[in-house]
Amino acid sequence: MRYVSVGDTDVKVSQLCFGTLQLGPLFSSMPPVQAAEVLVYARERGITTFDTARAFKSRDLLTHAFGTTADIVVIDKSSARTYEEMERDIAESLVELDREEADIFLLYDVRSREDFSLRRGAWDYLKEAKEMGLVKAIGFSTHTVEGAALAAELPEVDFVQVTFNIAGFGILDGDLKAMEEAMAKLKAAGKTVCAVKPLAGGMLARDRWEEALEFVFGHPLVDCVCVGMTTHEEVDANCAFANAEPLEGTLRETLTHMPKRLVILDWCTGCEACLPVCPTNALFMQRGIAKVLPERCDWCGKCGPLCPEQAIFLLPAPPRESAEGKE
Ligand code: SF4
């Protein structure tokens, strides 16, 4: 595994970072002990960097798996809009992770220059937190070209997470080429660039996962890649791509045929954009949010890219659900 320095800080991230959203209770598919086992296995494979956020509710999984060890790097994020909210969120993160100093802390989901200006207070406290020694490295996460370009202009930004995958899915205001241009600006400004959603929340997992991983791990503008994982097999496969090694044994077959389940998180706003694209009519509205009929979903991945809230995911199904599913 390759490790990358973050800006001029002493933080080093592994080229493959572990996204913990899918292991957390929002997806509620796995007991905490089993989730911790996957995290520990990833650490044994050389993954030192784990991605969480206040909204993911997965920080306690990290303390459960690793205790208070400083042996891992945590990327944490907050949706704070004000100075006071960011102050509260950083304090909460330090308590929940049982740390005196956060490794990397980001302003979550910066959508535009206007959005950033409305959240200026939160950014101001984040900068102060770095000066006070509460955070080592700071930056943004963003699903937009505009957010990435803005991050390149801010001298205080060390680390930027951008939505980036071979299909350009999930980039809210442009295409792959436009995001690459913004990433080139980030690199020219000395920022560390972390690609998130390399499989578009699992939407590329059925047919295109190998070329999608090859693309992002081999991309010259990407320093590290954050991938959500829930199984040992996914850890092994992602490590192989990060290390540019061949897939061992039956890994390719296992992952290609692994049963999946579609999950719509409760941050769905009910815009109904996903419904018309579903070729099997698996999606419907219930009490203002989208729901799925699992027996009708064939995991085609068409709905996720249409969701402006990034609320739709395709994940490996736990064995019980696989047995009950349509197989
Ligand atoms: S993955 Fe395809 S089949 Fe399943 S709900 Fe989305 S669009 Fe419909």
Ligand code: SF4
């Ligand atoms: S596109 Fe996203 S936000 Fe809109 S209804 Fe579907 S899941 Fe909900």
